[in-house]
Amino acid sequence: MSYRVHVRVVPRAGLLDPQGQAVEHALAALGFAGARGVRIGRAIELQVDAPSPEGAEAAARQMCDRLLANPVTEDYSVEVEA
Amino acid sequence: MLRVAVVRFPGSNCDWDALHAARRAGADSYFVWHRDTGLQQADVVILPGGFSYGDYLRAGAIARFSPVMQAVQRHAADGGAVLGICNGFQILCEAGLLPGALMRNDRLTFVSRPVWIRVERSETVCTNAYPRGTELRIPVAHGDGRYVADAHTLRMLEAEGRVVLRYVRGENPNGSVADIAGVCNPAGTVVGFMPHPERASEAVTGSDVGAGFFRSLVAWAPAGADRVNP
Numbered sequence: 001m002s003y004r005v006h007v008r009v010v011p012r013a014g015l016l017d018p019q020g021q022a023v024e025h026a027l028a029a030l031g032f033a034g035a036r037g038v039r040i041g042r043a044i045e046l047q048v049d050a051p052s053p054e055g056a057e058a059a060a061r062q063m064c065d066r067l068l069a070n071p072v073t074e075d076y077s078v079e080v081e082a
Numbered sequence: 083m084l085r086v087a088v089v090r091f092p093g094s095n096c097d098w099d100a101l102h103a104a105r106r107a108g109a110d111s112y113f114v115w116h117r118d119t120g121l122q123q124a125d126v127v128i129l130p131g132g133f134s135y136g137d138y139l140r141a142g143a144i145a146r147f148s149p150v151m152q153a154v155q156r157h158a159a160d161g162g163a164v165l166g167i168c169n170g171f172q173i174l175c176e177a178g179l180l181p182g183a184l185m186r187n188d189r190l191t192f193v194s195r196p197v198w199i200r201v202e203r204s205e206t207v208c209t210n211a212y213p214r215g216t217e218l219r220i221p222v223a224h225g226d227g228r229y230v231a232d233a234h235t236l237r238m239l240e241a242e243g244r245v246v247l248r249y250v251r252g253e254n255p256n257g258s259v260a261d262i263a264g265v266c267n268p269a270g271t272v273v274g275f276m277p278h279p280e281r282a283s284e285a286v287t288g289s290d291v292g293a294g295f296f297r298s299l300v301a302w303a304p305a306g307a308d309r310v311n312p
Binding site for chain 1: 139140143147175176181182183185186187188189190228230231232257
């Protein structure tokens with residue numbers, strides 16, 4: 001089976017995210033004063049061949065641990081499409 | 083003669099400067115390509131500045147999987163000297179050869195200007211020409227230079243004296259924690275930092291105060307090691 005996997009990588013909570021801050025300020029300038037806590041990361045989509053959704057998720061987590069996310073500065077989440 | 087291998091990745095752009103600075107210091111310096119699997123009996127490996135693999139994903143994240151990095155890992159594990167400058171520092175952190183990571187500058191802008199740094203540790207392969215406390219004005223040029231590490235790692239680095247270079251108070255160009263500009267492994271044989279001494283190694287470039295980093299490589303002799311080349 002092949003599964004569509006969505007990986008989200010965001011800067012770890014507590015670490016300064018200057019991109020998020022800059023976008024937050026820009027949103028405020030546009031009048032969206034209620035938008036707060038902006039964090040900017042990246043979304044990675046991939047197709048994973050695996051025997052099960054659980055297998056696809058496990059493989060994607062290994063990819064995150066080894067390459068897609070930096071364990072020092074980033075957190076990630078993995079979602080497998082049904 | 084000391085053999086210095088300068089690794090070229092696609093996107094390296096300080097490779098010639100590093101090669102030249104090492105050569106002027108009296109080393110036999112030469113290039114190795116990122117696809118090479120050997121280092122040609124290098125005593126020292128320099129990972130130069132630039133934008134390896136276009137900084138895709140994260141600065142240094144892809145470079146660390148290139149074939150030559152396997153050889154660099156073995157070289158470092160055997161006690162060999164490795165110097166990572168700017169992008170080279172980012173690669174060493176991504177590869178786990180040095181702790182911590184380098185994130186986007188706190189003010190988002192790319193900074194390219196000379197800054198004052200202080201040598202915090204003289205006992206390394208590349209800073210032994212400078213007494214501890216020496217202050218130097220050296221160029222930086224980076225967008226992702228904000229050094230971060232968790233609290234435990236920071237305590238360990240400070241306790242073990244592994245902060246090699248620190249930005250002088252008020253000079254920190256990127257928001258690095260504790261003004262850290264460079265760190266090393268416990269033995270001082272693997273060193274990485276953001277400033278570019280190769281750009282301040284010859285009077286014609288405006289300053290030669292950084293030449294000592296390359297003279298240090300040539301002068302360095304680890305205790306008990308037989309470093310005579312055939």
